[in-house]
Amino acid sequence: xxxxxxxxxxxxxxxxxxxxxxxxxxxxxxxxxxxxxxxxxxxxxxxxxxxxxxxxxxxxxxxxxxxxxxxxxxxxxxxxxxxxxxxxxxxxxxxxxxxxxxxxxxxxxxxxxxxxxxxxxxxxxxxxxxxx
Numbered sequence: 001x002x003x004x005x006x007x008x009x010x011x012x013x014x015x016x017x018x019x020x021x022x023x024x025x026x027x028x029x030x031x032x033x034x035x036x037x038x039x040x041x042x043x044x045x046x047x048x049x050x051x052x053x054x055x056x057x058x059x060x061x062x063x064x065x066x067x068x069x070x071x072x073x074x075x076x077x078x079x080x081x082x083x084x085x086x087x088x089x090x091x092x093x094x095x096x097x098x099x100x101x102x103x104x105x106x107x108x109x110x111x112x113x114x115x116x117x118x119x120x121x122x123x124x125x126x127x128x129x130x131x132x
Contacts (some may be wrong), residue, residue, distance in 0.1 A: 004046050005046070005048070005049065006047075006048050006049070006063060007048070007049040007050070007051055008049070008050050008051075008061075008063065008105070008107070008109045009050070009051060009052075009053035009056045009107060009109070010046070010050040010051065010052060010053065010105075010106065010107045011052075011053065011055075011056065011106070012086075012107065013032055013033040013034070013036070013050070013052055014032070014033075015106035016036070016050045016105060016106050016107060017030075017032075017036050017050070019085075019106050020036075020038050020048065020105070021038075022083055022085065023025045023076075023080070023111075024041045024076070025038035025039065025040060025048065026039045026041075027037060027039065028047070029049075033052055034051060034052045035049065035050070035051050035052070036049065036050050037049040040065075041083065042119050046062050048063070049129065050107075053107075056107055056108060056109070059112070061109065062110045062111070062112055063109065063110070063112070064109050064112045064114055065111065065112070065113050065114065066114055066115065066116055067113065067114065067115045068115075069115060070091075070099045072115070073099055073101065073113055073114065073115045074091050075089055076099045076113060076115065077090065077091055080103075085103060086103065087101055087102065087103045088102050088103060088104065088108060089101055089102035089103075091110070091113075096119070097116065097117075097119040097120045097123070098114050098115065098116045098119065098120070099114060099115045099116075100112050100114045101113045101114070101115070107123065118132050
């Protein structure tokens with residue numbers, strides 16, 4: 001199996017649509033003010049959707065968006081900051097080998113923009129010991 005779809009609740013449909021477009025996603029379904037679906041860049045088939053909610057109860061869900069290189073991640077963060085997007089963590093190299101920047105979407109869902117390269121699938125601590 002591969003991940004195909006993630007759906008997040010949103011409180012402000014228009015603000016959420018604009019936020020995910022700014023991240024570089026292409027909107028492929030529009031049903032305001034209730035639902036929108038976006039296709040990930042690079043055409044891998046994965047999609048993210050938003051649906052309207054009256055309130056959001058955080059359950060500790062974090063959505064991670066991988067980038068092709070640390071430079072691509074840093075540039076994306078700079079581009080978003082120029083659009084006025086606020087980050088609660090600037091790009092930071094983590095002990096486990098990832099580079100991460102963190103922010104919240106307009107409905108307070110946590111988003112992590114990251115670069116992990118092959119470490120995401122093949123960390124040194126992988127249970128089966130498989131390497132690339």
